[in-house]
Amino acid sequence: MKKLLLVACLIVCLFHTCAAAGPLEYDVVVVGGGGAGLVAATAAAEQGSSVIVLEKMSYLGGNTIRSGGVINAVDPEPQKAQGIEDSTDLHFKHTYEGGDNKANPELVRTLVEGALPALQRALDRGLKIYPEITTATGALWPRTHRLVEPAGTGWIRVYSESAAKAGVEIRKDTKVVSLLREEPLAGRVYGVKAVDKAGNELEIHARRGVVMASGGFGADVKLRMQHNPALGPDTPTTNHPGATGEGIIMSQDIGAAVTGMDFIQLHPHGDPKLGDLTGRASDFVQKYIYVNIEGKRFVNEAERRDVQVAGIMAQPETRMFIINDKNGVSDPNIFGDHLDDLLAADRVQQGDTLAELAEKIGVPAAALEATVARYNELVKQGKDVDFGRPENTLQQTIETPPFYATPRVPTVHHTMGGLVINKEAQVIDRRGEVIPGLFAAGEVTGGIHGTNRLGGNAITDINVFGWIAGTNAAK
Numbered sequence: 246m247k248k249l250l251l252v253a254c255l256i257v258c259l260f261h262t263c264a265a266a267g268p269l270e271y272d273v274v275v276v277g278g279g280g281a282g283l284v285a286a287t288a289a290a291e292q293g294s295s296v297i298v299l300e301k302m303s304y305l306g307g308n309t310i311r312s313g314g315v316i317n318a319v320d321p322e323p324q325k326a327q328g329i330e331d332s333t334d335l336h337f338k339h340t341y342e343g344g345d346n347k348a349n350p351e352l353v354r355t356l357v358e359g360a361l362p363a364l365q366r367a368l369d370r371g372l373k374i375y376p377e378i379t380t381a382t383g384a385l386w387p388r389t390h391r392l393v394e395p396a397g398t399g400w401i402r403v404y405s406e407s408a409a410k411a412g413v414e415i416r417k418d419t420k421v422v423s424l425l426r427e428e429p430l431a432g433r434v435y436g437v438k439a440v441d442k443a444g445n446e447l448e449i450h451a452r453r454g455v456v457m458a459s460g461g462f463g464a465d466v467k468l469r470m471q472h473n474p475a476l477g478p479d480t481p482t483t484n485h486p487g488a489t490g491e492g493i494i495m496s497q498d499i500g501a502a503v504t505g506m507d508f509i510q511l512h513p514h515g516d517p518k519l520g521d522l523t524g525r526a527s528d529f530v531q532k533y534i535y536v537n538i539e540g541k542r543f544v545n546e547a548e549r550r551d552v553q554v555a556g557i558m559a560q561p562e563t564r565m566f567i568i569n570d571k572n573g574v575s576d577p578n579i580f581g582d583h584l585d586d587l588l589a590a591d592r593v594q595q596g597d598t599l600a601e602l603a604e605k606i607g608v609p610a611a612a613l614e615a616t617v618a619r620y621n622e623l624v625k626q627g628k629d630v631d632f633g634r635p636e637n638t639l640q641q642t643i644e645t646p647p648f649y650a651t652p653r654v655p656t657v658h659h660t661m662g663g664l665v666i667n668k669e670a671q672v673i674d675r676r677g678e679v680i681p682g683l684f685a686a687g688e689v690t691g692g693i694h695g696t697n698r699l700g701g702n703a704i705t706d707i708n709v710f711g712w713i714a715g716t717n718a719a720k
């Protein structure tokens with residue numbers, strides 16, 4: 246009898262050990278707990294799928310949570326109230342031509358048509374925005390919506406809550422290392438291999454689909470130098486440390502095609518010490534100008550980001566200051582920084598006169614005074630004959646003290662290239678065929694922004710394509 250019990254126990258133990266070591270199974274597996282991943286997970290789970298999100302960092306949010314959170318969407322009602330003419334055709338034109346016609350037009354069309362429904366979806370789930378429409382840096386047109394919550398926290402709060410409500414399981418500290426496909430370069434993608442913090446290897450199967458939402462590679466010096474050797478370790482970045490691009494490489498390993506990998510965007514507003522975008526006294530182009538260390542304007546401040554950055558790179562010491570007056574202050578700014586703290590930390594300088602400000606930042610006072618006076622004259626004339634700044638950004642003079650200066654340098658910001666997808670967010674292989682079972686969304690993909698992404702369009706991207714990817718993966 247004792248022997249029989251022992252054997253029975255052994256069988257039960259063996260069964261449990263095998264079961265514990267065996268693959269986990271869900272309908273949908275999402276790689277990455279940033280914006281696109283949480284949107285995709287919510288979409289899939291709300292359709293009744295069992296969903297797991299695997300996030301390698303110990304926190305959710307990726308680049309999305311440290312973003313400015315601003316989103317572009319043509320939104321006729323508030324735009325009309327501010328006298329702004331707009332259309333999805335115009336948003337298409339700005340996005341496509343602003344990326345030098347290198348994007349896939351079908352994806353751009355999907356982006357601009359999906360923008361307002363995507364914003365509405367988030368509002369329905371508790372996102373809060375200000376009514377005023379503005380223009381993000383390099384957005385080219387006033388169709389940018391600003392969140393009430395600081396940085397990108399609103400997006401991550403709304404979609405973590407929605408995902409949790411829909412029953413999504415989230416595992417942090419779990420890094421996906423490879424994709425599982427029936428054949429090395431053929432058949433369905435049916436899951437992933439991952440490693441947890443303790444070093445345990447996990448195999449997780451997806452009955453319906455895997456969504457790759459692992460973000461870009463702005464923080465990976467080696468990978469970005471492969472595509473632009475000028476962007477070495479001394480070039481700062483705005484990105485979170487997990488933006489290292491292995492989702493692109495592991496998808497290539499099972500046959501995925503990539504596009505636009507050389508298109509790496511620098512942002513003109515890098516903090517000289519931190520490389521990130523925090524710390525500026527003024528957020529939106531309507532409220533400021535740029536000057537170089539000689540106190541002179543040098544570029545249309547409302548231009549494409551690549552044009553702005555090229556402008557800075559042509560200046561002495563390749564740095565600049567954002568200059569605004571009291572009426573141009575954003576307090577708090579979109580990252581949640583308060584002016585008093587920025588002044589106390591010497592990240593922003595203040596002067597009761599332009600001459601005082603000039604002295605503090607080490608630029609010639611007469612030049613700064615002349616530059617600002619000339620700019621005010623152009624605003625009053627309604628035409629920037631010097632640098633061609635469009636009328637809808639030429640509305641506010643800089644003449645009410647105190648005056649402020651925020652030092653800025655170019656910083657690596659966005660990787661426009663990545664996995665080739667179609668408008669259903671299915672990943673395409675090197676022969677142009679759909680890879681069954683594999684979907685992708687967000688900065689891990691390419692072909693949406695061409696050579697240069699418009700400010701505010703990436704948050705649109707993660708919402709539009711994240712939702713499509715999650716919906717289709719759940720089918």
Ligand SMILES: Cc1cc2nc3c(=O)[nH]c(=O)nc-3n(C[C@H](O)[C@H](O)[C@H](O)COP(=O)(O)OP(=O)(O)OC[C@H]3O[C@@H](n4cnc5c(N)ncnc54)[C@H](O)[C@@H]3O)c2cc1C
Nearest residue numbers: 277279281307308309313314315421460687688701703704
């Ligand atoms: C400072 C800053 C400000 C910005 N401001 C704006 C803005 O205001 N408006 C705008 O439109 N765009 C903005 N952008 C760009 C935009 O925020 C990003 O392009 C977008 O949020 C990317 O979202 P994502 O979901 O694709 O990637 P992420 O949000 O970066 O999420 C990817 C996630 O995947 C995880 N991951 C990566 N590899 C693995 C792996 N192997 N296993 C498991 N998990 C993995 C990462 O850790 C990360 O959490 C900004 C970007 C930055 C950095």
